[in-house]
């Protein structure tokens with residue numbers, strides 16, 4: 001059973017998707033540590049340290065995801081979490097931008113996988129299992 | 136007449152309170168110097184003699200209960216993983232059990248920290264780290280280090296339960312005295328300190344009382360059932376909650392200014408009072424205690440004055456004459472029995488007490504932090520919001536003996552230069568005039584209703 005940390009980053013209050021992700025991942029046998037909405041990078045990182053999580057799933061819905069996620073990977077490395085997989089999804093940037101560009105930017109920032117708006121979380125479950133099995 | 140005698144073996148004084156169970160009143164109180172160096176019973180007997188002489192009508196003593204903070208009280212080290220999470224949870228378990236937390240360590244223990252632990256005179260180590268099912272590598276590493284160090288003090292293991300068996304093997308192989316209890320933070324941000332507190336108290340009763348020579352008192356007093364600060368916390372909780380048909384006072388705060396430390400206890404949820412404020416951090420205990428080892432009237436006088444600049448000191452010191460602050464503090468620290476004998480010296484003590492109050496409250500209350508986000512300002516609260524606290528109760532020699540204790544206690548209030556601190560905005564002040572709070576915490580173990588009534592009658 002893999003432990004994963006989920007939450008919504010920054011000043012973002014969109015709570016519905018977070019509840020659904022929690023539910024779906026639990027159904028798939030994950031040990032879900034949900035830090036909820038309005039979470040800072042530090043909250044994600046501290047939670048992952050104490051719970052020995054294998055992956056962090058960041059949600060951002062309100063358009064400021066890029067700003068909120070800046071240096072997150074660097075901060076994780078600093079905290080001894082370089083082995084922890086990092087994912088992001090939701091509506092991570094403002095408006096409708098070309099997603100391949102967005103994906104590239106987030107990958108440069110150290111995210112392992114970047115999901116476009118409207119991604120079904122079931123779809124990501126397969127990726128997570130695959131990534132964690134390799135690790 | 137059936138009298139229940141309550142005894143508090145304090146660091147300076149042994150204090151007695153006699154309660155008449157039938158008449159439901161306090162017969163009298165007395166005190167004598169604590170005599171740990173020779174035989175604690177000397178001080179106790181002297182105080183008892185005083186009490187009996189002053190109240191010849193006092194009949195047979197039916198029961199005795201005692202608490203103690205003599206010989207330095209209970210000193211602990213708290214070890215966790217993340218500073219704000221398991222290390223904080225471990226620290227709260229120690230404080231809630233009435234201990235003084237000498238060291239807090241996070242992550243992997245280093246050689247330097249182990250050396251520090253070896254040199255310090257702590258009584259118990261509390262080892263935490265990891266949620267249940269979470270990180271176990273760190274706590275196991277620390278257990279190994281502690282086993283190698285062989286500190287000669289009991290270790291309470293209150294971390295990730297998945298690591299418990301391995302730690303069990305490590306400590307039993309090293310023949311270390313250890314206790315494995317519930318994780319202080321079993322789930323993220325969930326505080327679970329009851330079992331750890333229970334074991335701290337058990338070790339205190341069976342080992343530490345003996346090691347400090349206070350157990351000699353037990354033949355006369357029966358078991359010493361808890362550290363004094365824990366009885367104060369229990370008294371405060373009883374007074375806040377009430378018992379059966381006797382109503383309590385609701386959310387309240389107790390501030391105890393002593394010679395070595397200042398303790399602050401609050402009973403209350405402390406949840407945000409405004410809807411736009413978001414709560415952060417580890418869950419807060421309903422009955423919360425913090426202890427400041429650098430804020431005390433005598434043993435910590437030097438440390439205390441070093442916290443404030445001479446300019447700031449003057450804000451607390453209402454005497455006009457110039458005073459050499461460092462010298463006056465040193466005089467108190469070098470001579471802990473010192474009693475002020477001039478107006479100037481009394482004013483100096485008052486200034487120290489006001490600083491103890493102001494600073495200890497700053498460290499106890501929660502704070503709000505404004506975060507500027509793309510969507511405007513957001514408010515995050517860490518710790519307890521105590522703005523609505525109804526009562527602030529003062530105890531400890533300097534408050535009890537002061538002609539105007541409320542002037543000192545006013546330092547707890549909201550301040551214009553400390554806007555982000557969630558301090559009480561308009562509390563009523565009560566003084567523990569008869570110095571009975573610890574005694575009432577003890578009495579409350581068996582006679583909660585009576586203890587509650589007596590507190591309501593005598594706190595003024």
Ligand code: B12
Pocket residue numbers: 011012013014015016017018020021057058059060061062063064087088089090091092093094095096115117118119120121124510
């Ligand atoms: C309901 C809602 C609100 C409610 C939220 C109530 C609440 N507490 O939850 C309220 C009214 C508060 C709100 C406020 C705002 N909102 Co709004 N809101 C919506 C709305 C209509 C639905 C969101 C929702 O619940 N969807 C249903 C859930 C199930 O889907 P989801 O959140 O997308 O999550 C799923 C997937 O995205 C995915 N997913 C999410 N995270 C991750 C992570 C990973 C790793 C993976 C694999 C998948 C994944 O899985 C989830 C489950 O299926 C959307 C529009 C829309 N139709 O999506 C706008 C929307 C998200 N909001 C928007 C905006 C702009 C705002 C505000 C800034 C408006 C304002 N100016 O005040 C504020 C921001 C407030 C704040 N501080 O966060 C924009 C964001 C635009 C952008 N990103 O460019 C949207 C897209 C509307 C729009 N088209 O403009 N909002």
